Amino acid sequence: MSKWEFRPARDQALSPAAQAISSVREPGLVSTLGVAISTTLSLTYLKLYHGYRAHGVEHLPTQTPFVLVANHSSHLDHACLRNALPLSLRVRTMPLAAGDVFFTSAVKAAMATRLIGALPMWRKKVGPKALAELRERLEARDVGFVLFPEGARTRDGQLLKLKAGIGMLVAGLDVPVVPAWIDGAFHALRPETWVPRPVRVNVRFGPALRFPTASNDREGWEQVLTDVEAAIKALRPQA
Amino acid sequence: MTSTWQALFSIDQAIDHPVVRIVGLTTVSAILLGLAAAWLLGQKKPDLARDIRTRTLTWIALSLLTLGPILAGRAWAILLVCVLSLACYREFARATGLFRHTLASASVVLGILAITFTHIDNWPGLRTGLIAYVPLLILIGAILQDEPKGYVQRCALACSAFLLFGVGLGRLGTLTATVEYRAVLCAIIFSCQLSDVAAYCCGKAMGGPKLFPQTSPNKTLAGHLGALLIITPLSAGLYHLAFAGTPIAAWPHAITLGLLTAALAQLGDLVIGSIKRDVGVKDMGAILPGHGGVLDRCNSLLLVAPIVYHYANYFAGPEIWIPQRLITGGVP
Numbered sequence: 001m002s003k004w005e006f007r008p009a010r011d012q013a014l015s016p017a018a019q020a021i022s023s024v025r026e027p028g029l030v031s032t033l034g035v036a037i038s039t040t041l042s043l044t045y046l047k048l049y050h051g052y053r054a055h056g057v058e059h060l061p062t063q064t065p066f067v068l069v070a071n072h073s074s075h076l077d078h079a080c081l082r083n084a085l086p087l088s089l090r091v092r093t094m095p096l097a098a099g100d101v102f103f104t105s106a107v108k109a110a111m112a113t114r115l116i117g118a119l120p121m122w123r124k125k126v127g128p129k130a131l132a133e134l135r136e137r138l139e140a141r142d143v144g145f146v147l148f149p150e151g152a153r154t155r156d157g158q159l160l161k162l163k164a165g166i167g168m169l170v171a172g173l174d175v176p177v178v179p180a181w182i183d184g185a186f187h188a189l190r191p192e193t194w195v196p197r198p199v200r201v202n203v204r205f206g207p208a209l210r211f212p213t214a215s216n217d218r219e220g221w222e223q224v225l226t227d228v229e230a231a232i233k234a235l236r237p238q239a
Numbered sequence: 240m241t242s243t244w245q246a247l248f249s250i251d252q253a254i255d256h257p258v259v260r261i262v263g264l265t266t267v268s269a270i271l272l273g274l275a276a277a278w279l280l281g282q283k284k285p286d287l288a289r290d291i292r293t294r295t296l297t298w299i300a301l302s303l304l305t306l307g308p309i310l311a312g313r314a315w316a317i318l319l320v321c322v323l324s325l326a327c328y329r330e331f332a333r334a335t336g337l338f339r340h341t342l343a344s345a346s347v348v349l350g351i352l353a354i355t356f357t358h359i360d361n362w363p364g365l366r367t368g369l370i371a372y373v374p375l376l377i378l379i380g381a382i383l384q385d386e387p388k389g390y391v392q393r394c395a396l397a398c399s400a401f402l403l404f405g406v407g408l409g410r411l412g413t414l415t416a417t418v419e420y421r422a423v424l425c426a427i428i429f430s431c432q433l434s435d436v437a438a439y440c441c442g443k444a445m446g447g448p449k450l451f452p453q454t455s456p457n458k459t460l461a462g463h464l465g466a467l468l469i470i471t472p473l474s475a476g477l478y479h480l481a482f483a484g485t486p487i488a489a490w491p492h493a494i495t496l497g498l499l500t501a502a503l504a505q506l507g508d509l510v511i512g513s514i515k516r517d518v519g520v521k522d523m524g525a526i527l528p529g530h531g532g533v534l535d536r537c538n539s540l541l542l543v544a545p546i547v548y549h550y551a552n553y554f555a556g557p558e559i560w561i562p563q564r565l566i567t568g569g570v571p
Contacts, residue, residue, distance in 0.1 A: 006518045009333040015525040028329065028338045029345060142339075 020109035021099065021120050023133040027113075032091045035117040039090050043083040046076070049198055050188055054084035056205035056235075059178055061085075064092050065138045065145075067170060067177045069228055070203070071159055071236075072148035073186035076196070078116070080182050080203050081146050095146040096121040096134070121165070123151060128216070131168045138175050145169070149228060153191045162229050167214075167221025176208035179228060181235035204235045243565045247314040247359065254310065258422035258481045262429045266302050270295055293529040301527070301536065309424050313415050314359065316424060320412035321355040326533040327541075328404045330524040334515070335396055342384060343397040346377045351405040358412035360566040366413070370406055374398045403541055410544035416571075417551070417559045419481060426477035427500070427547055431539035434470045434504035441465035454513050463505060470501035485555040492554060499546050504539035511538035 010024035019025050027035070046052035068081045078095045085093060097103070099120035102112040112118040122130065137143050147169070150160040170177055181204050188199040209227055214220035254260060273295030280288040308315035328347055332338035350373035357366040377397045381390055414423050442462030450460040475490070475497030482488045487496065511534060515523065524532020551559060564571050 007336040007339075008518055008520050009336070009338060012333050012520055013522065013525055015528075018525075026333075026338070028333065029341065029348060032341055 017106065020106065020113055021103050023119055023130075024137070025113065025119065027091075027094075027117050031114050031117050034114040035091050036087060038115045039079070039083055039087070042079040046079060046083060046201065049196065050076075050184070050201040052080065052083075052201050052203075054203045054205070056180075057084060059205045059207050061089070061144065061176055061178060061208070064089070064143055065141045065175050066208075067138070067144065067166070067175060068093075068146045068180060069149055069166060069177055069232065070180040070182050071154070071232055072150045072152065073154045073157065073182065074189040074191065075153075076185045076189050076201065077148065077153075077182050078118075078146055080185060080201060081180055084203060084205070085144075089144065091117070092142065093117070093144045093146060094119045094137075098123055098152075100124070119145075121147075128168050131165060135169055135173065138169070138173055149225070149232075154186065155191055157186050159229070159233065162225045164218075164221045164225065166228055167224035168216070170211050171214040171220040171224050172212065172216045174210055174212040176210055177224075177228065178208045179206045179231035179235060180204060181206075181232060181237070183237055202237075204237070206231055206235045246561060246565055248312045250310070250312055253421065256419060256422040256481070258477055259310070259425050261477070261480075262425040263306065265429070266306070270299055270302065273298065290529065297527050297529050305428060306425070309421055313420060316415045316420065317355060317358045317412045320358070320409060320415075321351065323411075323533065323537055324351045324354075324404045324408050326526075327408060327537055328400055330532045330534040331400050331404065331514075332396075334518050334520050334523055337393060337396045337400065340381075340384075340389075340393045340397075342380050343377055343393045346373065346380050347397050347401045347405065349373075350376070350401045351409070354405045354409045355412065358409070358415060360564050361416045361561060361571050362564050362567060363413070363571050366406075370402075373401050373405070377401070407541050407545050408537065410548040411540065413548050414544070414551070416561050418561060419483075419559075422481035423547075423551075426474070426481040427543060428540065430470060430474040430477060430497075430500050431504045431507075431543055432536075433473060434466060434501060434539055435508065435536075437466040437469045438462065438505055438508065441469070451509065454509055454516060466505060467498070467501045470504070471497045473497070474500045482551065482555060482559070485551075485559050487551060487555045492550075496547065496550055499550065500543050503542040503546055507539045507542040510541065511535070 009026045011019045011022050011026060014022055043052070070077060070081055078097070082090055082093050082095065095116060095118045097112060097116070097118040097120060099122040102118060103109045103120040119134070134145070138145070147166060149162040149166040151163040151165065152160065154160050182201065183204070184199050184201040187197065188201050189196040209231055211220070211224050214223050254263065273291055277288045277292035277295060280291065305319065308319040325348065328351060332344055338344055350369065353369050353373070354366060357363070357369065378394050381394050411424060411427065414420060417423050438458065442458040445459055445461035445465055447459045447461045449456060450458060450463050471494065475493040478496050479488050479490065479493040487493065511523065515521070522531030523534040526532055527536060530536055560571070562571070
């Protein structure tokens, strides 16, 4: 008789405080419910207040794993990307949120994890080792990520230089990277303000990219960055 | 007939019963002893002192969080048992991997909440039904995913979890329907916690052959027996006082119940220990500094609560239970 495979939660041995900021945190019932409710509410808000429309949804993934990437200009971006997915995929999507913004206190971390299901990405400590845990999650095929390769919100509406993190994450893995362009979010919720304006927001998704043969080193990361940047820019609506 | 509000929320006579006073005073003394020991050892053995201090501080929090609701009122005691059941289930689910199956997991949680309602309402008939309905719900619900690979595992884990934490641990909530529920609950919880301490100390102090070397390599047979000998009379004495005025207060019954408590407290520890060794985790959680998870603290209660309930129900008869259904009305 073959042995049953038990797989304890990857963060099972961590204390609650360590779990909240851990890259190996696995969501449970509370997080799933929290994400289901919060994404439904945010999708309703986006549709009503910002006339949110998603184009190119045929390019969206139908199963995990995947990585959604887009330009980053406001705090609405995570919701814009993730809410285009069906609920069953939404609850298995984990946005990679800036650790130094969303995980600085216990309360913030609790909200980020339970309501948004986010994982921290520490911007000052991005390196192959730090991303190894996240890479492993993708290899385990049970989550999808939302990542903004610019690493920060643009302050002037122009695309910033992409950081190497996306390369370190997917180079050598056969994981679909779906590019998108979020249009209008920069004007709807500018980085310096908390009050959103009723500006129309659209998202356009493009065909998925895959990098199974890219090498997991600087050269491979550069290739990933170039391709991803080209794909995102190709989706920008012509002025 | 007392009113529903009074039955659920009355704080009258909270600390009148001798068992409550004994348990309260002993707990406070033990905590003060722990703090004193940590302070005295501070210079000579700082690591040990720190360990003792962490454990004692957690004990303070645990005592307040446990005794507080029990003393405050029936509804709060039932809520405490619900929270404990859910916390234990969560740790079990995360250790075995059941948490990844949302439908099965949600069924267990709903089952625990339904059992909690039967405690608040004092409706044993529905509780008996739930013991059948919830496993049925789990088995049928698990079909809906149309994923037969792993069906047996997730159903078996979910049903076991419901029986252990919803029904078994939930018997503490059932026992709140006794007239002197504070004394009964204090007697059980105190006996179990004392059993943990006694088993640990006796296990370390006494050498000899191990009882279950694969499952519990630190505990010797002599240690188990030693703890049994210590806890049985203590527990019997508490039951003798807690069930005063009923047939169980007689010493033959009290000692039998004490022996069952002492034995099943250790067996409950071994049940969870076996699960941990099978799954390959060291503790069931890490939420209690110095102790592990909630389930690591409650494992002795899992088997003791049901046996006390069934024993009391069988031998003490209907007079120990409050006579009405508090919310839905009628006879329990």
